[in-house]
Amino acid sequence: MPVKDEQQLPEVQQKKAGVSRRNFLKTVTGTVAGIGISQVINPALIQALEKGLKRHPVLWIQGQGCTGCSVSLLNSVSPPIADVLLKVISLQYHPTIGACEGELAMEHLYAVAEEYKGRFSLVVEGAIPTAAEGKYCVIGEMNHKEITMVDIVKELGAMAGSVLAIGTCATYGGIPAAKGNVTGATGVMDFFKTQGIKTPVVNIPGCPSHPDWIVGTIVHLLEKGIPELDDVGRPTLFFGENIHDNCPRLPLYEEGEMSATLSDPKGCRMDLGCKGPDTYADCYKRKWNSGLNWCVDNSVCIGCVEPGFPDGSSPFYEPA
């Protein structure tokens, strides 16, 4: 049965402070030093965080994905993942890190959904294969009956208070829905339309999604409700800016200084296939893996947060 007393944490975790104001600011504004504080942060939100959050029940299911978004979430810096798991959310179901398996896990998944009906957040990672009666992805078994990804998204999607589609597979279909796919892979929003499910969906794309985008959206959802979304359902907080227009290499582009090869450390990458001009995300300031690097400094942007990915940006190494 679901745990009632979520605040009772073991001693080992109690030593650490709650999500600090500084940590949260770092999350929403980017982990790179020197970036201005975003105007979107409401002081009331920060105060709420300092008082400590009540852990929010989250059920995390995986369809046609690679677990890369879950792994990316583990890279969260501020707050670190242990705090996310033990202080911000109550991750009642997650196939990759949850302790339980089999029928025990499935019964728990449904029991929590029932108990927190209309209040829990459903996280969907991976696409939903709709062809062949959903047979291309079976997520578990209950009472000797297989449960497909289609079944579970339909059922829990309707019961959830909100759905977070995490990663480009869950948001727009991503790689499993690319040209040539035979599985009828689709993202949550399109799937909900076909099923008439009205639960609000927040799209947090990326292949994978950035841990800050995931944690920042969850915290916003808990404290302020659903963030402002763009016309493809993404929080403008993270996906409101064009990469090329904000790229640190833009002055080089304007001077016509273009990279000669993929290993040329200087120059704009557009001639090498960089899809920054067609891509909206704050990677240019947030960067990846504790703010150490990002695709454009390493090679090229492949437009992984966009609804058309990968077909819209393929071939990756040819100019658009």
Added chain:
Amino acid sequence: MAGCKPQAEPAGAGKKVKISIDPVSRIEGHLKAEVTVKGGVVVDARVSGGMYRGFEQILTGRDPRDATQITQRICGVCPTAHATASALALDDAFGVELTDNGRIARNLILGANFLQSHILHFYHLAALDYVDGPDTAPFIPRYKNNDVRVSKEVNDVAVGQYLEALEMRKVLHEMVALLGGKMPHVAGIVVGGSTEIPTREALDAYLVRFKRVKEFILNKYVPIVYLLATPYGDLLKEGVGHKNLVAWGVFPLDNKGNTLLKSGVYTDGKDYKVDPSMIKEHVKHSWFKDSTTQLNPTVGKTLPDPYKEGAYSFIKAPRYNGKPHEAGPLARMWATNPELSKIGQDTLGVKNFRDIGDAAFSTLGRHVARAEETALVAIAMEEWIAQAEPGKETFVPTAIPKNAEGLGMTEAPRGALLHYVDIKDSVISNYQITSATIWNANPRDDNGVRGPIEEALVGVLVPDIENPVNVGRLIRSYDP
């Protein structure tokens, strides 16, 4: 709450009980295990892969260079391995030879992710089979009778290390990103080498992080695996399997084919050199067209048939020389046969990996192999960091060939990985992938012979059918 609902056999079938575990959690992907238990022992098993995406179809018709990006999305835990296999296949097809610095940069990217994957696997996927996490989600619910045999002190140490390991694996991803752009899914591994020429600053930043991680591996990860050998000693005898192994070799030390972790095939007690033409993929019990069975990957076809009668998995059944073979750290350590760590030598009373003998082919033996391999790779990486030359070229520009084929064989953290590409009119005309979990978690082949995990499950003890702990322990020892 019930554990796994046992399903009784029809009347007259004796006292056999079938248990279905679906999902097998704490793995990457979708796996189901169905075991038949008689007298507290598994007597038969079926393992099913429950998800299909169709990478082979999706890759067809694309610019060949896109394969290093697209195939990484097969696995978010080991994308660098798919990037490497794909780049090797393309290097082969494009006819390009890497610079030394390009080879070393690729090794440092893949190496950091090897360590990341092994640490993640032991602490965050497997450890909850042996110790109890805190009494809060996601550590509960858990099996009521979960057979945890460690003292409270050891349990507390393990939980502390679980949390520390979260930080270590994040640091390892930072190391991947310093040279590979970002992680998961690196930008930097491409045909012709690696895109980012390392700077002194990047190598220093890599080294600082590496030192922390190495200390954690040698002083915490490796010792705690051996600490479990005492209370769980019986798991060094359980989960034997077919005792056939394949390893393609990984971490090139030069451009002549020498690798840190050696290649080799071990079949029915004898060692053989790897010959890729010996691989045939069976599909009789897999949801793929029967007409495509027993093809070598270089002429392979992947055509799904989700309604096929008698099939129970989206995993094909690759066979080497007609026989099932296990892939992974055990196979690599068996092929390489290095000296064990000091704590390994002291605990097991043997010097080299093969001296472990039969006990290596076991649930706990696979964890020992993985931990020893982690230490071995870490020690080698220290040399590669010193060999990497700041500012020296890592990338060789090439042109897409009109018609060519390429084979890339390497190792993912979880085992042997093969990519094959056929290029016609400068686009991909066929792409085939045979990954580690395909070797380990496959169903019966055309001859009805069980796959490696299926076979290893036979003999596993299940004294309490409501809490079949040893089944999950065995499956997770393969890191599927």
